[in-house]
Structures are given as structure tokens and as C-alpha cells.
Amino acid sequence: MTQDITPYRDAVIRVFPDLATASFRPLTMGFHSLALDVDDRLIFKFPRGEEAEEALRREARILAAIRPHVTLPVPDLDLIEEPMLFSRHTKIKGEHLVREQYEKLPTTTRDCLADDLAQFYAELHALDPAILRAAGATAILPWRPLADIRSKALPLVPAEYRALCERTLDAYEALTPDPLGATYGFFDGHGWNMAFDHGNQRINGVYDFADSGFGPLHQDFIYSSLIAPQLTLMIAERYGRMTGNSMEPERIGILIGMHRLSDLAELADDPHYVEMLRDHLAVWARDRHIFG
Numbered sequence: 407m408t409q410d411i412t413p414y415r416d417a418v419i420r421v422f423p424d425l426a427t428a429s430f431r432p433l434t435m436g437f438h439s440l441a442l443d444v445d446d447r448l449i450f451k452f453p454r455g456e457e458a459e460e461a462l463r464r465e466a467r468i469l470a471a472i473r474p475h476v477t478l479p480v481p482d483l484d485l486i487e488e489p490m491l492f493s494r495h496t497k498i499k500g501e502h503l504v505r506e507q508y509e510k511l512p513t514t515t516r517d518c519l520a521d522d523l524a525q526f527y528a529e530l531h532a533l534d535p536a537i538l539r540a541a542g543a544t545a546i547l548p549w550r551p552l553a554d555i556r557s558k559a560l561p562l563v564p565a566e567y568r569a570l571c572e573r574t575l576d577a578y579e580a581l582t583p584d585p586l587g588a589t590y591g592f593f594d595g596h597g598w599n600m601a602f603d604h605g606n607q608r609i610n611g612v613y614d615f616a617d618s619g620f621g622p623l624h625q626d627f628i629y630s631s632l633i634a635p636q637l638t639l640m641i642a643e644r645y646g647r648m649t650g651n652s653m654e655p656e657r658i659g660i661l662i663g664m665h666r667l668s669d670l671a672e673l674a675d676d677p678h679y680v681e682m683l684r685d686h687l688a689v690w691a692r693d694r695h696i697f698g
Contacts, residue, residue, distance in 0.1 A: 414442060414452050417489050443497065449481070452492045459491050464542035465615050466493060471541040472615075475533055478526040479601075479611035498611035500601030505689070507604065508597070508633050515607040520637060522609050523595070524644035527626060531589045531649070535620070538590040546593050546621040549668035552579060559671035562680060567691040574663035581660060584622035586651055591626035592618050597633040624654060628662045632686060635662070635693040659697025662690050 415430045425444060433441040433449070438458040442450045453462045466483040473480055481495040508516070550558075552575060563571050594617040601610045627645070631638040639655060646653040666687040673679040 409440070411440070411442060414440060414450070414492070417452075417492065418442070418444070418450050420489055421486055422494075447497050449495050449497050450492055451483075452490070461616050462491065462493055465618075467541040468538065468543055468615055468618060471537050472530065472533065476526055476529045478522060478609065480615070481611075481613050498601040498613060500603045500610040503597035503600050503602040503609075503633055505597075505633055507602075508637065511607065516637065516640070518607075519609055520640035520644055523630065523637075523641045524648055526612070527591070527595075527641065527645050528648045530591060531623065531626075533590055535590055538620075543590055543619050546591075546617065546619040546625075549664060550671040555664075555667045555671045557671075558674040559667045562670055562674060562684060563667075563687065564684065567688065570691055570694060571663065571667060571687075574660055575667070577660050578664045581657065584624050584657075585654070586623040588620050589623045589626065590618070590620050591623070592629075593621055593626055594618065594629055595626070596629045622661075623651075624657050625661050625665075627658055628665055631662045631690065635659075635690065635696060638662070639696060655696075656698040659694055662697075663687075663694065666690055 409432070411430060411432050418430075419426050425448075428445045431443045433443050438454055438461070440452045440454070442452075444450060451462065453459045462483075463485065466485055469480055469483055473482060479498055481498065483493045483495050486492050486494060511519070549555075555575060560568060560571060560575075592612070592615065594614060595612065599614045600612055602608075603610050627638055627642050630641055638658060642653045642655065642658060645651065666683065670680070670683045670687060673683060
């Protein structure tokens with residue numbers, strides 16, 4: 407069901423009357439927020455409810471702390487309080503990067519993308535944790551309990567991958583704490599949060615830091631596997647060279663599987679998402695061997 411964006415458009419025009427003749431296009435209409443693209447140059451984001459409002463304020467503070475220290479562009483959010491709370495930022499030009507598009511990229515472009523993202527993670531992880539905490543960054547949300555995953559997700563896993571998933575759950579349960587410790591990270595670096603210039607074949611920036619926070623360092627790399635597991639390995643390898651950190655590909659592979667199984671358990675009762683999540687799980691399972 408399409409939502410009427412008139413109240414949100416009216417709120418924008420009340421504050422920015424010069425946009426009265428602009429083109430307004432909804433980007434997302436989720437449970438927590440609505441985003442509008444205006445003339446392909448401005449993004450307005452409207453939170454829904456008190457929790458979402460606090461999350462938007464926190465994201466604006468965090469981005470202000472991050473922006474001067476990372477090479478890859480991130481949004482510069484301005485908060486508007488009246489007639490309702492919403493944010494405004496200049497759009498980072500580019501589109502999503504999904505698996506089918508990535509697979510068509512030439513090797514040189516894939517290399518450049520991995521270099522740019524590795525540098526982004528290296529710069530992000532080097533930030534002073536105290537500054538991020540002062541901006542409002544907290545621990546990332548945990549995944550579903552193992553018991554929930556076993557009872558809700560495993561029955562939905564295709565039979566050919568069930569044994570692998572069971573082994574992954576056992577491996578995760580036996581996993582020692584991250585040897586590189588916890589860090590402030592993006593923890594949402596998939597292709598739907600990237601602005602990729604398909605014409606020039608370059609990444610122009612990343613956005614949506616609502617899920618950022620403090621968590622195990624290796625976990626920050628897993629989300630790019632939704633584009634391609636091979637990309638994740640390339641980013642981690644380059645990051646290791648840049649930082650001197652000894653990365654553990656096998657740990658990353660286990661965490662990817664756990665993330666996919668946790669999502670499947672969380673949304674097991676929603677048929678709209680189950681098939682998509684089963685597909686994501688199958689991609690990981692087919693390429694699991696590359697992580698060792």
C-alpha cells in the first residue's frame with residue numbers, strides 16, 4: 407500500500423518554500439522512517455515515533471564526528487525541528503550496488519572498490535571511541551539467540567545446506583572472542599547503503615549509519631558479502647595490509663552464516679522476506695569454501 411507523502415512534502419515546503427515546484431519521490435517507507443528524494447539532489451528523512459526520532463538525532467551527531475576523518479563521503483545531516491522533526495542533506499550521487507551488477511564489473515573496478523572500502527573501514531576503526539560515545543554511539547544490537555535460530559531458521563533452510571548451517575551454529579558457539587577486540591564500525595555496509603556511480607564505476611559514498619555502533623571488529627566486514635562474498639575477502643585482505651591487523655577469513659565466514667541465519671529466524675513468520683533470506687543464505691553456502 408502506497409502512503410500519501412503530502413504531509414511530508416508540505417512540511418518540507420513550509421521550511422523551504424523554494425522547493426514548491428520541485429519533484430518529490432519517496433525512497434523508503436519503512437516502519438521507522440520515510441525518506442524523500444527531491445529533484446535528485448536533496449534527501450529528507452522523517453522518523454516515525456520517539457525511538458526513531460532519537461535514532462535520527464544520534465545519527466546526525468555520529469556523522470558529524472565521523473565526517474572529517476573519513477575519505478569516503480558520508481551524509482551531512484541538518485535537523486529541522488518544526489513543523490515536525492526531519493533531516494535534510496545533499497544527496498550523494500549514485501545508486502545501489504547489488505550482486506548482479508557487481509558480477510558484471512571489470513576486475514580493475516572491483517579492485518578499486520575493495521581499496522576504497524578497506525580504507526573507509528581502516529579510517530573508521532581508527533577513530534577515538536570516546537568521541538563516538540560522546541556522540542551517542544552504543545553497542546550494536548545482538549543477533550537472535552542460538553536456540554531461536556535452531557528452532558525457527560533451520561527448518562526453513564534448504565535441505566542441501568542444512569548440515570553446513572548446523573556446523574556453522576556449532577562453530578559460532580565455540581568461537582573465541584574477537585582477537586582484534588571491539589571497535590566502532592558501520593555494521594551495515596551492504597550495497598543498499600552505497601552510492602555507486604555505475605557510469606564512472608566508482609563508489610561515491612555510503613549512508614545510513616542508524617545501525618552503526620560498537621561491536622566485534624571482524625563482524626564489520628560481513629555485510630558487503632550481500633554484494634559478493636569475494637568482495638568481502640578482498641576488503642578484509644586489503645584492510646589487513648593497511649592496518650597491520652591479522653584478519654581471520656574463517657571467522658568472517660562463520661559470522662556471515664550466523665548473520666543470515668539470525669535474520670531468517672527473526673523474520674521466519676513473514677513470507678514476504680523468507681524467500682529473499684533463503685536466497686541470501688544459499689549464496690553464502692555456495693561460496694562458504696572461499697573463507698577456509
